[in-house]
Amino acid sequence: MRALSTSHGCSRAEIREGAQKFGMMHLLVLLAVVLCCQGCPERCLCSSQTVKCQNQDLDEIPSSLPANTKILFVTGNNISRVGVDSFPTGLEMLTDLYLSGNELESVGAMAFDRLPNLVRLDLSDNHIQTFGERAFPEDNKLQLLNLSRSFHNHSSSADVVRSVLQSGKLLALKVLDLSHNDLVILPDDAFRGLANLVNVSLQNSSIISIQNGTLTAPPLRDLDLRDNSLRYLPAATLAEFSLKAGLRVWLAGNPWRCDCFAEEMLPWLKNSSQAVDAQNLTCAEPGALRRQPLLQVEPSQLKCSGDMEGVLETSYVFLGLVLALIGVIFLLVLYLNRKGIKRWMYNIRDACRDHMEGYHYRYEINSDPRLANLSINSDV
Ligand SMILES: *[C@@H]1O[C@H](CO)[C@@H](O)[C@H](O)[C@H]1NC(C)=O
Numbered sequence: 001m002r003a004l005s006t007s008h009g010c011s012r013a014e015i016r017e018g019a020q021k022f023g024m025m026h027l028l029v030l031l032a033v034v035l036c037c038q039g040c041p042e043r044c045l046c047s048s049q050t051v052k053c054q055n056q057d058l059d060e061i062p063s064s065l066p067a068n069t070k071i072l073f074v075t076g077n078n079i080s081r082v083g084v085d086s087f088p089t090g091l092e093m094l095t096d097l098y099l100s101g102n103e104l105e106s107v108g109a110m111a112f113d114r115l116p117n118l119v120r121l122d123l124s125d126n127h128i129q130t131f132g133e134r135a136f137p138e139d140n141k142l143q144l145l146n147l148s149r150s151f152h153n154h155s156s157s158a159d160v161v162r163s164v165l166q167s168g169k170l171l172a173l174k175v176l177d178l179s180h181n182d183l184v185i186l187p188d189d190a191f192r193g194l195a196n197l198v199n200v201s202l203q204n205s206s207i208i209s210i211q212n213g214t215l216t217a218p219p220l221r222d223l224d225l226r227d228n229s230l231r232y233l234p235a236a237t238l239a240e241f242s243l244k245a246g247l248r249v250w251l252a253g254n255p256w257r258c259d260c261f262a263e264e265m266l267p268w269l270k271n272s273s274q275a276v277d278a279q280n281l282t283c284a285e286p287g288a289l290r291r292q293p294l295l296q297v298e299p300s301q302l303k304c305s306g307d308m309e310g311v312l313e314t315s316y317v318f319l320g321l322v323l324a325l326i327g328v329i330f331l332l333v334l335y336l337n338r339k340g341i342k343r344w345m346y347n348i349r350d351a352c353r354d355h356m357e358g359y360h361y362r363y364e365i366n367s368d369p370r371l372a373n374l375s376i377n378s379d380v
């Protein structure tokens, strides 16, 4: 009789009349379900084309949903799995499906295959660990996918994200919410093929870096990177940002490093209009600049103590000291040997004088024409 009660809106009297025998009753129940599938399922509220089955401890999606349902809320229940059998009749008109807060652990292969017109899917606030291949139909129309707080833990989230986003061609996808997940690193092919993705939130997802190439494919316009673990943005990432005209990025709430690593980021931050919340960015390192707004930091303050520049600087100082010491020792030696040096100089002077005198003498002889002839003759 339980199955009967799920089909309100049907004439129970009629059914009871025919159901004299046990087998006969089963047949009629089936018939009743088929005939009366326009009725509202048990524990759900239906109004026009919206069905709400919220906080009812359901462990699966009600199967007898009105065929003309457009918007379906099955939130705050206890549904651990969604698969191809979750929508047995197919809901041709369904555009919005809300499944948040369900302890959802797995989404099976082809799970949404029978929802050909699904536009918005909310899987937020779950514990998804596995996401089947081709969960979405080939020519799906999905535009918004909410995966906020959707994954189990960080050891698996990044892989699950990849399998979700590559699980079917999400060519229409425009808005993707990946906030409040422990992603750490986004796979660099995560957004590949998402040719219409314009709005991505990665807020509070423990992101430590944006890998080269991650943002190349989608025509992003809004990118929320607030409250992550980013310490600096490398030149390659800034270059990718600059290639996207009209992109707006949110960056506050990250532990920015205000040292030589910010040399490229700071001019970009000061000049570009892409960083929407630029005035809200603060330094976390080094200690001397902690909590200082990044925009108030001067380029000359961006120093690294432990890097190559510093090493070079100290080695120059050392070289200078050594040279100075050598100079002092040299002067000292000169001073101590001043007598010897004086003697040596006299010696040189004397030697010079002797030499000059000898030269002078020879010159005088050579300049006498008679002697010159004589010397020529003697040469012959
Ligand atoms: C949720 O479902 C699981 C089994 O899937 C069950 O063990 C648990 O008791 C259910 N929780 C509630 C609150 O009904």
Ligand SMILES: *[C@@H]1O[C@H](CO)[C@@H](O)[C@H](O)[C@H]1NC(C)=O
Residues within 6 Å of the ligand: 100, 122, 124, 125, 146, 147, 148, 175, 176, 177
């Ligand atoms: C995703 O769902 C959360 C609640 O679970 C909500 O706060 C957030 O606004 C949703 N994101 C989008 C883009 O709709």
Ligand SMILES: *[C@@H]1O[C@H](CO)[C@@H](O)[C@H](O)[C@H]1NC(C)=O
Residues within 6 Å of the ligand: 129, 152, 153, 154, 155, 156
């Ligand atoms: C994360 O999930 C995996 C797989 O379910 C599990 O083995 C691991 O213990 C989990 N780690 C944490 C910290 O919960």
Ligand SMILES: *[C@@H]1O[C@H](CO)[C@@H](O)[C@H](O)[C@H]1NC(C)=O
Residues within 6 Å of the ligand: 180, 181, 182, 204, 227
């Ligand atoms: C950030 O996400 C974690 C889950 O990963 C959540 O527990 C925490 O409340 C979130 N913090 C904020 C400020 O939203």
Ligand SMILES: *[C@@H]1O[C@H](CO)[C@@H](O)[C@H](O)[C@H]1NC(C)=O
Residues within 6 Å of the ligand: 175, 199, 200, 201, 222, 224
């Ligand atoms: C796109 O992102 C911005 C900034 O995060 C947000 O304000 C806006 O509501 C988003 N649009 C949609 C359709 O979610």
Ligand SMILES: *[C@@H]1O[C@H](CO)[C@@H](O)[C@H](O)[C@H]1NC(C)=O
Residues within 6 Å of the ligand: 212, 213, 236
């Ligand atoms: C990052 O990608 C750009 C082109 O997209 C390339 O020129 C650059 O060398 C790459 N950098 C690294 C570190 O891979």
Ligand SMILES: *[C@@H]1O[C@H](CO)[C@@H](O)[C@H](O)[C@H]1NC(C)=O
Residues within 6 Å of the ligand: 267, 271, 272
């Ligand atoms: C500032 O940005 C403009 C374009 O927005 C660019 O033409 C100019 O060269 C930039 N200046 C500096 C110093 O980067």
Ligand SMILES: *[C@@H]1O[C@H](CO)[C@@H](O)[C@H](O)[C@H]1NC(C)=O
Residues within 6 Å of the ligand: 276, 277, 278, 280
């Ligand atoms: C900057 O931070 C303040 C205070 O947290 C906030 O009210 C404001 O909206 C932020 N500005 C932007 C552009 O996000």
